Amino acid sequence: MAQIAEANRFNVQRDRMLKAAARCFNEKGYSGTSLKDVSRHLGLTDAALYYYVRNKEELVYQCYRRAAELGQEAMDRGRAEGATGLEQARLYIRYHVEIMVGERGPVAIMSEIPSLKREHREEILAVSRRHSAVFEAILQQGIDDGSIAPCNVRMTGNAVMGALNWIPKWFHGNPAMAETIVAEFPDILTRGLAAGQASCQ
Amino acid sequence: MAQIAEANRFNVQRDRMLKAAARCFNEKGYSGTSLKDVSRHLGLTDAALYYYVRNKEELVYQCYRRAAELGQEAMDRGRAEGATGLEQARLYIRYHVEIMVGERGPVAIMSEIPSLKREHREEILAVSRRHSAVFEAILQQGIDDGSIAPCNVRMTGNAVMGALNWIPKWFHGNPAMAETIVAEFPDILTRGLAAGQASCQ
DNA sequence: GCATTATTTTAATCTGCATTAAAATTTTTG
DNA sequence: CAAAAATTTTAATGCAGATTAAAATAATGC
Numbered sequence: 001m002a003q004i005a006e007a008n009r010f011n012v013q014r015d016r017m018l019k020a021a022a023r024c025f026n027e028k029g030y031s032g033t034s035l036k037d038v039s040r041h042l043g044l045t046d047a048a049l050y051y052y053v054r055n056k057e058e059l060v061y062q063c064y065r066r067a068a069e070l071g072q073e074a075m076d077r078g079r080a081e082g083a084t085g086l087e088q089a090r091l092y093i094r095y096h097v098e099i100m101v102g103e104r105g106p107v108a109i110m111s112e113i114p115s116l117k118r119e120h121r122e123e124i125l126a127v128s129r130r131h132s133a134v135f136e137a138i139l140q141q142g143i144d145d146g147s148i149a150p151c152n153v154r155m156t157g158n159a160v161m162g163a164l165n166w167i168p169k170w171f172h173g174n175p176a177m178a179e180t181i182v183a184e185f186p187d188i189l190t191r192g193l194a195a196g197q198a199s200c201q
Numbered sequence: 202m203a204q205i206a207e208a209n210r211f212n213v214q215r216d217r218m219l220k221a222a223a224r225c226f227n228e229k230g231y232s233g234t235s236l237k238d239v240s241r242h243l244g245l246t247d248a249a250l251y252y253y254v255r256n257k258e259e260l261v262y263q264c265y266r267r268a269a270e271l272g273q274e275a276m277d278r279g280r281a282e283g284a285t286g287l288e289q290a291r292l293y294i295r296y297h298v299e300i301m302v303g304e305r306g307p308v309a310i311m312s313e314i315p316s317l318k319r320e321h322r323e324e325i326l327a328v329s330r331r332h333s334a335v336f337e338a339i340l341q342q343g344i345d346d347g348s349i350a351p352c353n354v355r356m357t358g359n360a361v362m363g364a365l366n367w368i369p370k371w372f373h374g375n376p377a378m379a380e381t382i383v384a385e386f387p388d389i390l391t392r393g394l395a396a397g398q399a400s401c402q
Numbered sequence: 403g404c405a406t407t408a409t410t411t412t413a414a415t416c417t418g419c420a421t422t423a424a425a426a427t428t429t430t431t432g
Numbered sequence: 433c434a435a436a437a438a439t440t441t442t443a444a445t446g447c448a449g450a451t452t453a454a455a456a457t458a459a460t461g462c
Contacts, residue, residue: 010438035420047441050420051439055420055421155382158371161367163364169363170359184356245410246410252409256451
């Protein structure tokens with residue numbers, strides 16, 4: 001129960017702030033965005049942000065926490081709904097992409113983890129590593145159940161995550177593009193995984 | 202002839218500086234690295250960097266220029282040496298990856314293009330877009346020559362570039378890992394492209 | 403070895419933002 | 433509607449880290 005954030009005024013504004021910040025950070029870089037830039041998107045003053053967050057570092061941290069939660073949500077759904085490893089991987093990718101380019105986005109790219117204070121950095125790194133590990137487990141499961149051709153799950157996972165994480169770098173809200181991404185990415189990123197195809201080398 | 206930088210003292214130090222800066226930026230983020238951080242890697246004072254570069258913005262710009270040059274070098278070699286579009290794509294990926302994880306690396310991730318001054322930003326954006334366009338042309342050529350299955354070249358290109366560009370985020374110099382990356386990535390990123398395989402959906 | 407040029411350091415200065423405190427305004431509650 | 437709580441603004445302050453000028457050292461050419 002305490003898990004689900006109440007939709008009160010505070011949380012609504014806070015969520016708007018995190019989305020605005022994510023957009024700014026993705027588009028203008030961390031150092032390139034001042035708190036004034038973020039607050040301008042909200043029709044507020046820069047100082048007002050301090051009502052929601054202790055400082056800029058925590059703003060980044062919260063953006064990353066939100067990004068991690070959304071990624072995990074997609075992963076959980078994929079795992080729950082997919083029968084084979086391959087299906088789970090494809091569904092995860094689809095859900096994650098849908099979130100990133102849909103109204104719940106933008107999702108912050110985790111480019112500035114090293115700038116976080118130790119406590120926050122370690123938390124984000126841990127959750128980030130766990131995310132990767134779960135995806136690798138899905139791949140391994142796919143290999144075991146015969147839906148995915150044997151491969152180096154670590155490297156394959158890194159490749160897929162990179163392709164996903166990079167999306168906010170070139171997607172900036174164009175709705176037609178969003179549709180295309182959702183339609184294409186799950187296939188593009190899983191086409192190479194499927195078992196039982198000619199290796200064509 | 203003027204293209205080839207002389208290997209004099211100045212250029213050698215400058216190159217060391219750009220590599221040190223790329224490493225710092227990749228590992229600690231742009232705002233997380235001070236000029237002192239970079240200079241420490243070179244056994245110099247922060248002020249000494251100003252002998253090689255006008256300011257921090259230009260240091261980033263030069264890192265990105267270098268990254269662009271190395272990427273283009275890999276692309277050129279791939280195009281020259283590959284017979285089919287698929288081979289060209291695979292060779293490009295291999296050469297680019299070799300550069301990124303080899304002694305010529307690290308290569309800076311272009312995360313802070315928006316922080317560059319207009320002139321520099323536009324140059325880097327232009328060269329970056331050209332790079333993507335050339336890769337998409339390779340994919341299209343592969344489709345035309347029958348080596349690559351029909352696909353959305355724009356999206357496929359974005360996916361491959363994302364996977365490549367993200368490498369410096371998780372690779373930090375481990376030589377065994379470097380070998381694995383070079384051995385695996387070209388296959389992982391082209392396995393899904395090849396024509397004439399069961400679609401397995 | 404002397405003069406010139408290249409490179410680096412020392413020691414300040416400068417400044418854009420982050421940050422804060424207190425006041426003002428808006429919203430909620432009873 | 434009055435009082436309390438929540439939210440935002442105004443107006444400073446502070447500081448890390450970029451930048452600069454001048455001096456010091458090292459390299460190079462004649």
